[in-house]
Amino acid sequence: MKKALTILIVAIGLIFPDGTEATREDKPPANRRNFVACPIVRDTKTLPCWLAEYEGELYFLGLQGSSASEFYPPQLNHEVLVEGTVTNEPRICGGIPLRPVKISVITELNRACNTLLPAEDGREAPAAPARRFTDDMRKAGTETTQRDFTVPFDFDSDYLTFHTTRILSEAARIAKAVNAAKIEVLGYRATTWLSNGNRLMEAQTIAEKRAKKVGEILVGLGISASAVSVNWNPTPESCDGVTDPEKRRVTIRIMP
Template identity: 50%
Template sequence: MRFCLLLAGVTAFAQQLNFVACPVVRDTKTVPCFLAEYEGELYYLGIQQDITSDFHPPQLKHEVLVEGTVAAGPRVCGGIPLKPLSISVIKEVNLACNTLLPAEPGIEAPPAARGAGPATHPLDISSAKPKELTGPQEFTILYSFNDDFLEYAGNRVVNEAIDYAKRTGASSVKVTGYRESTVLSNGTRLVEKDAIAEKRAENIAALLRGSGVSGVSISSKDEPESGPAARRVAVVVTP
């Protein structure tokens, strides 16, 4: 019996979870923690930091699409950690999503590179020297579900594509936007809106052209694969 229980605990880790839920904000002595409840269990999403962080907090009064893998290790801020993790804010308003939990003794936020608020002293993101690129290169910009908003990390990738296209005098720059569908853990399939792939591609192409990159072409596709990595724009730069 003990072996069976241990085995059940092991298989729970690395389990993929995709669900839509209201975010929960837990106060702490340092920064707010963001959690989400699914099937009676709390899952840790992240903490509030600045725009340079990989994690962008969900919003109260909006549900959030959570796509993550259950990670081994202790609870974080009272919730089971998910890693890797992707979250997408659902645009429709849900006034029921307004849960705020008070700070509790013994429940602390994990260390933050910097606190929440304006990035008056932004994180140093340029310490690692990028490798020298040659030949055709693909630059991938990721998106939240059903969204064409270009986040901070995506903007960096676009700038890398612009720099490479200009440095090599690119003969062609192909921009392809993708639309995907996500299957939730309860079997429900969420499909992105029809025009989202074109919109994503058009936005990126406009940035490239506006920066002086020529030879830009656009296409869009439905992605048969599901998941955060499928919601993307691929920019292929050929010298």
């Protein structure tokens, strides 16, 4: 029995090498689907749909959009970490919609992830969501009362998207407007509780990378370097299988 357990632990360790903790406890809530899989892209008569399969069921992740879209699609040749909540909505492109859903492209190549399905009658894509990319998004805000900002990140990533760069711009604008005496930047590292009970931990250095990047950008946006304090917490945040994506973050606090 001990031998079998050892083999099992080693096997799980092989599946989740770097930065992965593979202990089995309880599982996330039943309506959550947190898993790593190869993404699937399905062509349609309009926009391609992105899907992923978990335990024999197909889930709809989102539609192809643009760099200004809320949803950044996965990438073939890479696995994807899916963190979403099952809905009762009708299937889209053959998959059960997950909402909200957060996807993160796993950095390492996996050439087995290569499924592109043709368009079929009866598997239509829904209308594309309205673009948030408007002129308004490029304009600076007017209010200056906000003091705390949270910059979210994909799993194991310090890449700032079109949307998250806007958060930094706004934070810098307000810091300058209120002549902030200090700006605290704090980077975090998180863990994702997968639906199979395993925990997927972010790389050890990611909190530091995130914090330093945000700090440098704030300085680049005109904040005095002496006013910006950059810190990070190398200890991974606890996970609950629901709010884990929100914990992959950098917080900015403006102190007038």
